[in-house]
Amino acid sequence: MNKEELYSAIREYVDNTLLGLDNLKTRIKKVSDDLFDLCYAWRRFYDNRNIEEAYAIAQCMMQMMVCKINSLLELADGVNIIPDNKKFKILDVQSVAAVVRSMYELEFIFHNIFITQNTKNERDIALYLWEIKGMNNRQTLKYVPEKYKQQQNEEHKQIEEIKAKIKDVVLKLNMTSKVKNSIFRCMNKDSIKIEGCVFHKDDNGCIIEFKTINFSDPGFGVLVLDNPDIYKYMSFQTHPSYLGVLQFGQMFDQEFDVTILKLLFIIALQVSAIMYKEFVKSVDGAKEVLESLKNQ
Numbered sequence: 001m002n003k004e005e006l007y008s009a010i011r012e013y014v015d016n017t018l019l020g021l022d023n024l025k026t027r028i029k030k031v032s033d034d035l036f037d038l039c040y041a042w043r044r045f046y047d048n049r050n051i052e053e054a055y056a057i058a059q060c061m062m063q064m065m066v067c068k069i070n071s072l073l074e075l076a077d078g079v080n081i082i083p084d085n086k087k088f089k090i091l092d093v094q095s096v097a098a099v100v101r102s103m104y105e106l107e108f109i110f111h112n113i114f115i116t117q118n119t120k121n122e123r124d125i126a127l128y129l130w131e132i133k134g135m136n137n138r139q140t141l142k143y144v145p146e147k148y149k150q151q152q153n154e155e156h157k158q159i160e161e162i163k164a165k166i167k168d169v170v171l172k173l174n175m176t177s178k179v180k181n182s183i184f185r186c187m188n189k190d191s192i193k194i195e196g197c198v199f200h201k202d203d204n205g206c207i208i209e210f211k212t213i214n215f216s217d218p219g220f221g222v223l224v225l226d227n228p229d230i231y232k233y234m235s236f237q238t239h240p241s242y243l244g245v246l247q248f249g250q251m252f253d254q255e256f257d258v259t260i261l262k263l264l265f266i267i268a269l270q271v272s273a274i275m276y277k278e279f280v281k282s283v284d285g286a287k288e289v290l291e292s293l294k295n296q
Contacts, residue, residue, distance in 0.1 A: 021258065024265040025076060031272045032069040035062050038279065042289045054113070054127055055283050061110050065103060065275055072099045072268055076261065093260050094248055097237040100264045100271075104231065105194070107271045108215055112196030114282040121169050126197050128162045128169075129187055135159050136192045163187050175199075175207035182210045230267070 039062040075096050078089030109130060117123040135155045138144075144152055166187050170180055179199075186197075200209035216231045236243050280286045 021076075021262050021265065024262065024269060025073060028069055028265060028269045028272060029073060031269065031276060032066050032073075035069075035272065035276055035279075036066045037293060038276065038286070038290060039063060039066075041293055042283070042286055045285055045289050045292075052284070054123065057127070058110065058114060058279060058283050061106060062275065062279055064106055065272055068099055068103045068106070069268065069272055072096060072103075072265075075099065076265070091258070091261055093264070094237045094244070096261060096264050097234045100268045101231070101234040101238060103268055103271050104234070105215055107275045108196060109194065110275055111278060112198075112213070115278050116196065116198060118199070121173055122199050124169050125166060125183065128166050129183075129197060130194070132159055132162055132187055133192055133194060136190055140190055140192060173207060174205060175210075179207050179210045186210075186212065230263075234264075 039059045043059060075092060079092045079095075080086055080089055082088050113123060113126045113130065117126050135158060138148075138152050138155055139159065141152070166183065170183055195212040195214055197210065197212050199207045200211075202208050216235075238244065280290055
């Protein structure tokens with residue numbers, strides 16, 4: 001799909017969406033409030049009791065989504081660029097696109113860890129690989145201030161401990177030697193690229209394939225139009241490439257900024273609402289907490 005075709009599809013989708021921009025803002029603010037109420041009530045429900053690591057991470061992701069939504073709402077009111085002129089504002093669509101893309105990426109990882117995986121063991125492998133890649137960020141730094149070297153060394157030990165956990169989990173699963181080796185290669189890479197992963201099984205339940213997936217891979221089912229080009233569009237809106245700068249300059253000439261803003265809010269609404277439903281579905285105690293909130 002070229003740029004003209006993508007823009008045409010965006011216009012058609014947005015034009016056929018009955019919700020106006022103000023309505024979209026109201027709805028996404030409601031989702032934000034619901035996200036916060038749910039994760040706060042869930043945390044209070046567990047109080048100081050031991051919480052499984054995966055669920056503690058899920059709650060943190062929910063809070064991150066709330067922060068992103070509120071940043072999005074502030075950007076949607078426009079930003080001042082002229083000193084001493086508070087009345088003149090522009091819609092900084094590129095910054096909005098950056099926030100919405102980060103919301104999508106957050107939900108992508110949440111979905112991959114807590115929904116895509118069919119068993120707890122598969123979920124743990126996905127979680128552990130994600131943790132390793134996150135901590136690899138500091139491990140790959142060449143110049144580390146002395147006061148942070150101890151933390152870097154501690155995280156190296158943590159990475160090795162997580163690798164040992166992965167090996168223990170792999171031994172519990174019915175999978176081919178090829179799949180085992182693929183998982184071990186993945187965990188031993190010093191890559192910092194954030195990815196998801198999927199397991200494919202044969203009719204007997206044996207895992208016969210393991211592969212990593214990227215944010216722009218089709219089939220995730222969240223982006224409107226079910227089109228990975230939408231993710232690419234959000235990316236080149238935010239990158240300091242020639243195309244990104246060109247898009248910024250052309251945006252105001254085309255009077256297309258409101259249409260794009262509305263599309264981005266549609267994506268943000270979908271992504272945040274899906275995370276809410278998936279938290280309830282996948283996290284222990286979340287359904288009970290939700291019912292208690294409904295009865296208040």
